[in-house]
Amino acid sequence: NxxxxxxxxxxxxxxxxxxxxxxxxxxxxxxxxxYRQDPGMGLKLIYYSVGAGITDKGxxxxxxxxxxxxxxxxxxxxxxxxxxxxxxxxxxxxxxxSTNEKLFFGxxxxxxxx
Amino acid sequence: xxxxxxxxxxxxxxxxxxxxxxxDYTNSMFxxxxxxxxxxxxGPTFLISISSIKDKNEDGRxxxxxxxxxxxxxxxxxxSQPGDSAVYFCAASAISSGTYKYIFGTGTRLKVLx
Numbered sequence: 001n002x003x004x005x006x007x008x009x010x011x012x013x014x015x016x017x018x019x020x021x022x023x024x025x026x027x028x029x030x031x032x033x034x035y036r037q038d039p040g041m042g043l044k045l046i047y048y049s050v051g052a053g054i055t056d057k058g059x060x061x062x063x064x065x066x067x068x069x070x071x072x073x074x075x076x077x078x079x080x081x082x083x084x085x086x087x088x089x090x091x092x093x094x095x096x097x098s099t100n101e102k103l104f105f106g107x108x109x110x111x112x113x114x
Numbered sequence: 115x116x117x118x119x120x121x122x123x124x125x126x127x128x129x130x131x132x133x134x135x136x137x138d139y140t141n142s143m144f145x146x147x148x149x150x151x152x153x154x155x156x157g158p159t160f161l162i163s164i165s166s167i168k169d170k171n172e173d174g175r176x177x178x179x180x181x182x183x184x185x186x187x188x189x190x191x192x193x194s195q196p197g198d199s200a201v202y203f204c205a206a207s208a209i210s211s212g213t214y215k216y217i218f219g220t221g222t223r224l225k226v227l228x
Contacts, residue, residue, distance in 0.1 A: 004157075031214050042120070042203060042220035043158070050214065059217070090157055094214055101146060101209055103216060105157035 002026050006091050006106035013081040013113045021076040021109050023091030031094035032074040033103065034058075034066065036087040043090065049074055081113045117141045118206050120219035128227050133191040135222045137204035140185065144206040148216065149178060149189050152201045161202075162189070194226045 007022045025032065030051045035043040035058075045058030049068040063085060065077040074093075078085060088110050092103040119138045127133045137147075145166040150158035164171040164178045164187065171178050177190045191198055205218045 033216070035218070040123075043205075043218035045215065045217065048215060056215075058215070092157075094216075101207075101214070102148060102160045102163060103150075103158075103205070105150075105159070107157045108155075 004091055004093055004104050004106040006109050008109060009107070010110045013111065015081060015083065015113060017081050018077070018079050019081065021089055023074045023076070023106060024072050025093040026072065027093060027095065027104065028071060029093035029095060030071065032068065033092040033094070034074070034076045035090045035092065036060065037090065038087050046076065083113050085111065086113045087111060118204060118217050118219040120204060120222050122222050124223040124225070126225045126227060127194045129196055130193045133194045133198065133224055133226070135189040135202050135224065137187045137219055138185060139206050141206070141208070142185070143208040143211060146207050146209045147178070147180065147187055148205040150203045150205065152203065158203060196226050196228050199224055199226045
């Protein structure tokens with residue numbers, strides 16, 4: 001059971017480039033999330049999804065897009081990378097009542113925009 | 115507006131003593147709270163949760179206390195061990211409203227001294 005898998009682990013982008021951070025989970029969870037963690041800061045919610053085809057903005061959605069075409073996958077898209085998007089990105093999925101409504105996190109993607 | 119606050123960025127405790135990490139929230143709709151531990155270069159891992167219908171929850175060395183009137187929760191670790199050295203995050207959600215939108219605090223870095 002792999003849990004939540006994020007790819008890539010590291011990436012360096014030039015300003016204005018685009019990329020997609022991949023996230024997949026094999027626990028059949030309906031809820032999925034994208035967070036970013038800036039150095040010395042907490043986790044900020046970017047977008048989340050309550051199921052396939054349904055997404056909603058979090059605290060810091062500007063500059064990002066998401067889609068949820070399947071239960072398993074929740075990719076995060078950066079269209080025009082900016083230095084302010086340098087951060088560590090974490091994907092998470094939510095177990096329901098059977099697992100006490102807790103979030104399961106991936107190991108993160110470290111992104112630098114230069 | 116920071117809805118979940120951890121006002122102590124860092125905490126140092128001697129091995130064997132009690133560690134107390136605090137968390138405050140402003141949104142009275144929050145009714146489910148999680149604590150996570152994070153090591154460098156890893157994703158956060160779940161520690162313990164508490165529902166607003168309770169004021170205390172224990173799991174081994176970890177106990178979470180909830181004071182709804184003060185909008186305050188705390189995580190107690192007894193006895194503290196060097197392996198507990200990590201960054202601790204609290205998170206809150208209003209799950210009774212069905213959103214499962216978890217907001218995280220800024221974290222407290224705990225250092226347990228041998």
